Amino acid sequence: MSKSSSTIRTTCPYCGVGCGVLATPQPDGSVIIAGDPEHPANFGRLCSKGSALGETLSLDGRLLYPEIGGERASWERALDLVAKTFAETIAEHGPDSVAIYGSGQLLTEDYYVANKLMKGFIGSGNIDTNSRLCMASSVAGHKRAFGSDTVPGNYEDLELADLIILVGSNLSWCHPVLYQRIIKAKAERPGMRIVLIDPRRTTTADQADLHLAIKPDGDTALFVGLLKSLAERNAVDAEFIAESTNGFGAALDVARSWNLERVAEATGLSVRDIAVFYDWFAETTRTVTVYSQGVNQSATGTDKVNAIVNVHLATGRIGMPGMGPFSVTGQPNAMGGREVGGLANMLAAHMDFEPANIDRLRRFWRSERVAQKPGLKAVELFEAIAQGKVKALWIMATNPVDSMPEADKVRAAIRACQFVVVSDMNAATDTAVEAHVRLPAAGWGEKNGTVTNSERRISRQRPFLAAPGEAKPDWWIVTQVARRMGHTAAFAYERPADIFAEHAALSGFENEGNRDFDLSGLMHAEYDGLQPVQWPVRAVRSTARMFTDGRFFTPDSRARFVAVAPPPPLTPPPGMLVLNTGRVRDHWHTMTRTGKAARLSAHMAEPFAELHPDDAIEKSIRHASLVRLENRHGSVLVRALVTERQQKGSVFVPMHWTDRFSAQGRIDALVGGQTDPQSGQPALKSAMVVAGPALARRYGFAVSRARPQFAGTDYWAIAETTGGWRAELAFITEPEDWVGWARSAFGVGEKVELLSIADKASGRQSLALFEGGKLIFALYLSPDPVLVSRQWAVSLLTETIKPARRADILVGRPGADRPDPGPIVCACYGVGANQIAEAARGGCHTVEAIGVALKAGTNCGSCRAEIRGIIEVNRLEAAE
Incomplete structure (x- = not known):
């Protein structure tokens, strides 16, 4: 794509790779996304998530106005309430009675002012971040x-x-x-x-x-x-x-x-x-x-x-x-948060809580209230909230009700907290719905600032969209609260460039090369045109690769070996499995962004437990059936994925699914609060769980134009798709009246006639509603996991359906003229497993050949291993 005059150079908001992005707004309101070939992190490449950024920019679910107690309020009233409540809480209970919990989704400028307010002018170290969970x-x-x-x-x-x-x-x-x-x-x-x-x-x-x-x-x-x-x-x-x-x-x-x-x-x-x-x-x-x-x-x-x-x-x-x-870091600005002191045990500009550093900040910020000691790290922080020690909490751009260990306890702690503020783009995350005050924050494409990637490279995030409704950037929100708390002179910023200049100045303040982080060479840089650059950027010397001279930042300039004693092997008690949590290819954190892109849910649309076949046999768990995982902290219900890729004695479950997208998929509810004694980082990959089959009497799959409501259903997982929604369902206890259940779930009135077929011998049943030539919903039920082609069923939502085809749709059978593409393998180009298999049988025996024929695997390449596996299977079948 040629870079037009309206194309904006910005940076991807996902992982710590920090890819450059070209965003080109279109007259119809859409945005064309491409990789920036000049950015040194990615040279034009984007992953499936980055490629789909343009599909995540809708206003569905956005928080557009300040709210107090769930009711719309003015910014003046909301900001006054936050400032007044924080100030009164501090006056009555001390500075450690309040806290901020931030995110690697914040820009460096947002982070800087939040840290400055808490550690510099409130005088508490109680600002931590979800980066505590990752690095x-x-x-x-x-x-x-x-x-x-x-x-x-x-x-x-x-x-x-x-x-x-x-x-x-x-x-x-x-x-x-x-x-x-x-x-x-x-x-x-x-x-x-x-x-x-x-x-x-x-x-x-x-x-x-x-x-x-x-x-x-x-x-x-x-x-x-x-x-x-x-x-x-x-x-x-x-x-x-x-x-x-x-x-x-x-x-x-x-x-x-x-x-x-x-x-x-x-x-x-x-x-x-x-x-x-x-x-x-x-x-x-x-x-x-x-x-x-x-x-x-x-x-x-x-x-x-x-x-x-x-x-x-x-x-x-x-x-x-x-x-x-x-x-390699997990978030786009985990590194930037570290730079400005966004972790509770750090001060700004990579300084520790040492007397000389505290005094240096006191003089630079002209504040007599600089925090004297580290604050509470994430797990400790939410424990203190639960105990009533922290009485006012401000959560920014993160969703701890789903991402923190012991997530159910975290939700209970937030519910019990006297005053909770949430700044977020989204109105109804599992965390935001618990807030007393909700403040609408600007999101990616609307924000203006910097981020730092895993190789210390600072890049600009530039706006190319107007902020919707009354949404404001996080730095502005924090600055306004700080001013109302009496710190006007210290927070007199008018734009992000002012904050960045101060951040750079602080990094070089009394820094004669004895501190690693130094941006003094950027103090007077032209902010809007700032090109990607690795720190340190000193006034006289910069370097892209650190420690080339064998000198380090210890008092004697020598690196230190650490005598490390390995712990005993992590062995699960009899009957239990080691729970490993992590990511899937096409989703991100708690899906507040990726959940909006239909193609990103096409690869894996529901939470699952990856089990070794021996463990599955031992526990009577069948592939694609439901599995219950539980321990003393909680319980989840997910789909069983039985595979030899998993190690025996362990189970892997992705961390993305929340109460918005599944019935019982919040896996971090099962993770205990054990942390590393040095870092305070929780052990998110070593919980012990019991696994067992959840015997569903009926499975279901549905497509629907409007978002259905499945309250009370034992298992459901829902995902946006082109033209509507798709859902996986299972019923441990069956409804007595399937038609009545369907009317309630899909919002269909009693007078509307539903089409239905049932096969008593097999126990299979289907219900559907058509209006004119449009499918409103289709529901497929079976005693076993439903075999209907998901991609075919989803495609029906965007087609004109002739009456003659309705019978085939109820049966769940594509017509002879509609080959089933199969489960999506390549999310970048929407290529299914059946398409790849057909190409392999037709002579495409390499991943490169598949790429030429179907384009699959030619963008981010993260599906290439799966493509290779499909090729091998079809080779073996052909040889037989």
């Missing part, structure tokens, strides 16, 4: 090793490396653009090796030369054993260790007892595979270790990070092209 252990590990929260490397290193180690990272689904950069490099240099360390055989394993299906939480033992192995074979960099580090001897002393056999026992891996991995690491200088939530979301996550960093320090593989430890 706090990396922060803690970096600070222990480097003296600062510094990501050493660049995306370029992924292409320069000869060995890529992916630890606890399903990169092909969660960071697809980075994954495709690696795969392209591997195609150009076939000698590049990829090692995947993950309990599950995810799609990332498709291109891995070695998959180490490690036991949950076995990572520390694997890397501690690697440190011992490197020392024994003299594969360490003695000069670097002597000149640039401390603590090597103590770390090695702990590692000495971790021989191959002990590592194998702790990790569940074979001695042979461990030895191969250790050999590859020892012999490959250009090695990058990429790690993500499988490392961070653990009760020992910080130790895992330091075990990884230790082996890079031991070999001197840091600060040089194609090597280093690399934390």
